[in-house]
Amino acid sequence: xxxxxxxxxxxxxxxxxxxxxxxxxxxxxxxxxxxxxxxxxxxxxxxxxxxxxxxxxxxxxxxxxxxxxxxxxxxxxxxxxxxxxxxxxxxxxxxxxxxxxxxxxxxxxxxxxxxxxxxxxxxxxxxxxxxxxxxxxxxxxxxxxxxxxxxxxxxxxxxxxxxxxxxxxxxxxxxxxxxxxxxxxxxxxxxxxxxxxxxxxxxxxxxxxxxxxxxxxxxxxxxxxxxxxxxxxxxxxxx
Amino acid sequence: xxxxxxxxxxxxxxxxxxxxxxxxxxxxxxxxxxxxxxxxxxxxxxxxxxxxxxxxxxxxxxxxxxxxxxxxxxxxxxxxxxxxxxxxxxxxxxxxxxxxxxxxxxxxxxxxxxxxxxxxxxxxxxxxxxxxxxxxxxxxxx
Ligand code: HEM
Ligand code: SF4
Numbered sequence: 035x036x037x038x039x040x041x042x043x044x045x046x047x048x049x050x051x052x053x054x055x056x057x058x059x060x061x062x063x064x065x066x067x068x069x070x071x072x073x074x075x076x077x078x079x080x081x082x083x084x085x086x087x088x089x090x091x092x093x094x095x096x097x098x099x100x101x102x103x104x105x106x107x108x109x110x111x112x113x114x115x116x117x118x119x120x121x122x123x124x125x126x127x128x129x130x131x132x133x134x135x136x137x138x139x140x141x142x143x144x145x146x147x148x149x150x151x152x153x154x155x156x157x158x159x160x161x162x163x164x165x166x167x168x169x170x171x172x173x174x175x176x177x178x179x180x181x182x183x184x185x186x187x188x189x190x191x192x193x194x195x196x197x198x199x200x201x202x203x204x205x206x207x208x209x210x211x212x213x214x215x216x217x218x219x220x221x222x223x224x225x226x227x228x229x230x231x232x233x234x235x236x237x238x239x240x241x242x243x244x245x246x247x248x249x250x251x252x253x254x255x256x257x258x259x260x261x262x263x264x265x266x267x268x269x270x271x272x273x
Numbered sequence: 274x275x276x277x278x279x280x281x282x283x284x285x286x287x288x289x290x291x292x293x294x295x296x297x298x299x300x301x302x303x304x305x306x307x308x309x310x311x312x313x314x315x316x317x318x319x320x321x322x323x324x325x326x327x328x329x330x331x332x333x334x335x336x337x338x339x340x341x342x343x344x345x346x347x348x349x350x351x352x353x354x355x356x357x358x359x360x361x362x363x364x365x366x367x368x369x370x371x372x373x374x375x376x377x378x379x380x381x382x383x384x385x386x387x388x389x390x391x392x393x394x395x396x397x398x399x400x401x402x403x404x405x406x407x408x409x410x411x412x413x414x415x
Contacts (some may be wrong), residue, residue, distance in 0.1 A: 102306045128300070184307075186314055189300040189352025233317075234378045236310030236390060249310075250387050 036060040037118040041070055044125030046132050055079070065121065067100050067107035067115065067122060071136070083135040091243060094176030097183070098136050099125045106179040106243045127183035143179055146199040149222065150236075151206045151215070174244040175201060181238035181248050193227045197248030199239035200229060204251035207258065216272065224259040313374050313394050320371035327364055362409045369401035369408075 039059055046052040057074045068086055075082045086096035091109045098107055101115050101123050116122050130138035181197035183189045188196050195203075200223060207219045223229050233253050239249040262272040287324045301318055325359040337344045351357060376398050 129297075186300050186311060189297045232382075233314055234310070234381050234390070235314035237308060237314075240308035240310060249390075253381060253384050253387045256382060260383060 036062075037112065037120075038062050039070065039112060039119075041074055041115065041119040042123040043071075043074070044123075044188060045082075045135050046126070047134055054112050057269070061112055063113035063118070064111055064162055067098075067105065067110050067112060067124065068096055070112060071107060071124065074258065083133075083137050085137050092176060094178030095246075097127055097180045097243075099123075099127060099183070104128075104183045105240050106178060106180070109243070114151045127179055129183050129185070129188045130179060138179070140177075140179055143182065143198070144177070146195055147177060147202055150199050150203045150219065154261075162224070176244050178243065180243060181246075182235040182240050184241035185233050186237065187231055191227065191231060194231045195223065195228050197232075197242075197252065200232075200255060201248040201251040204255050207255070213272070214258040215241055218258060220262060220272065224262075229255045229259060305393045309391055309394060313377070317374045317378065318369050320367040320374075323367050324371060327367075358412055361412050362405070365412070366401075366405050369405050370398070373397035373401045 037060065039061055039166050041057045042057060043055050044052065044055065045055050057078055059070060059073050059077075061070050061073065068089065071082070071084050072086075075084070077238045084096070084098070086108060088095075089108045091106050094106070096106060096108050097104060099105070100107060100110065104127060105115075109125070112122065126132045126134065126138045130140065130143070130176040133139050175198060177198065179198070185194075185197060188194055203219050206218055210216050210219070229252050232247070232249070234253075236249045239247045242248060258273070265272060299404065302315055334348060337348050346404045374394065374397060377393045380386055381393065386393050
């Protein structure tokens with residue numbers, strides 16, 4: 035049986051005031067929110083802009099808000115967020131500039147990931163000699179930006195490095211054998227708008243669709259930064 | 274906003290364009306639909322700001338001492354009235370919530386009990402509630 039659904043879609047085109055459009059569609063309850071958005075685009079409004087690629091939670095490009103929470107719409111079934119006859123409100127991620135409709139500008143976000151030294155495209159390097167348990171989670175980051183949208187601190191501090199970049203920094207720090215590289219990363223994160231800006235709300239960890247636990251990584255970096263500072267006090271090299 | 278603080282070579286997140294920047298501050302006070310963590314964040318912020326407001330009130334009231342014995346005695350009479358006693362309990366609640374949650378933030382923030390931060394928050398709030406009941410009772414029994 036198909037469900038009757040109302041999609042309320044946040045619309046925005048540069049130079050025009052934002053508005054909300056309402057669409058009625060029929061959809062199997064097991065279909066995903068992205069299926070719904072695609073159906074609207076295919077059958078009702080070709081000007082609707084949204085982003086997606088893989089359809090199975092590995093590319094991280096489709097992240098949006100659905101009924102006020104961040105989701106990867108490609109893996110969330112409509113029955114998880116509403117019922118037959120119900121409404122799904124979709125909109126762009128928070129805390130990013132909106133390019134058009136559901137598409138946000140990820141530019142700054144990717145720049146920060148790169149700054150940390152995380153290759154955005156490229157092979158995953160093996161973690162030689164490292165306890166893998168600490169890192170395997172980071173490898174899961176799909177750079178979807180959901181953690182930044184969920185973070186109450188990113189909301190009001192545009193200079194905050196943000197959870198994903200800090201999680202990447204944690205991984206790079208521990209994966210590197212090069213003391214200069216370690217120092218470079220520490221300098222990047224051990225600052226006011228780095229690890230110390232976090233207010234421990236743990237929303238990033240709660241929202242991350244990929245179990246990266248960015249908040250846990252931020253706390254790990256804080257601990258490392260503290261250890262390094264104490265060691266410095268005694269004239270020791272950073273651990 | 275302090276964009277100058279941004280790491281070299283990066284642009285700032287300008288925030289969501291259709292939404293005015295002022296509205297983003299509201300995000301601090303919207304724990305609904307969110308996980309427990311935002312409750313702790315919001316509670317800490319609200320109580321922290323509340324405590325600062327109280328501190329100034331408190332200093333203001335104390336300055337009555339400079340005015341003289343009579344004005345202080347009038348104040349004491351007001352302070353013992355039930356509505357003010359209720360306010361005292363609210364203050365105690367704020368202090369307990371902020372203090373115990375602050376302990377959690379400090380612990381987790383320095384890398385301790387990171388994996389149990391959720392349970393830690395619940396535990397701290399239970400402790401705060403127990404002390405609030407004891408303290409609240411004492412306020413009214415005195
Ligand atoms: C009872 C002992 C207290 C403890 C253990 C404590 C602990 C803390 C901690 C750890 C934070 C940082 C929270 C974060 O990073 O999000 C904080 C924030 C704050 N505290 Fe306290 N605090 C205490 C008492 C007070 C008092 C008496 C006042 C006011 C006079 C106060 C006002 C504030 C304010 C305004 C903030 C900032 C709130 C925010 O950033 O959201 N605190 N406190
Ligand atoms: S840490 Fe998680 S939420 Fe943040 S960008 Fe990576 S996968 Fe997305």
